[in-house]
Amino acid sequence: ELVEATKEIPRQIPDSDFELVPLGEDPSRGVKIDTRLPDLARKQLKACLRENAELFAWSAAEMPGLDPEVVCHQL
Numbered sequence: 001e002l003v004e005a006t007k008e009i010p011r012q013i014p015d016s017d018f019e020l021v022p023l024g025e026d027p028s029r030g031v032k033i034d035t036r037l038p039d040l041a042r043k044q045l046k047a048c049l050r051e052n053a054e055l056f057a058w059s060a061a062e063m064p065g066l067d068p069e070v071v072c073h074q075l
Helices: 001-008 039-051
Strands: 016-024 032-033
Touching: 001 032, 032 039
Parallel strands: none
Antiparallel strands: 016 032
C-alpha cells in the first residue's frame, strides 16, 4: 500500500484556452485561468487574484527567511 501511495499521479494537460490575468504593473507577473469558467466565476476569481496579488512570490528573493536550497529547483 505504501508503494501505491507514493506513486505520482499523472496530471492532465488542459485542452482549453487560458486568459492571462496580470497581477500588478509587471506584465510578466500574472496567472492563467481557464476561459471555460462561467462568466461570474471568472470575474470573481480575477478580482480575488488581483486583491491578493501581494501573496504571490515570483522569485526566491521575494521570500526572505527561506533557505534557497529549499525553494529552488532545476528542471
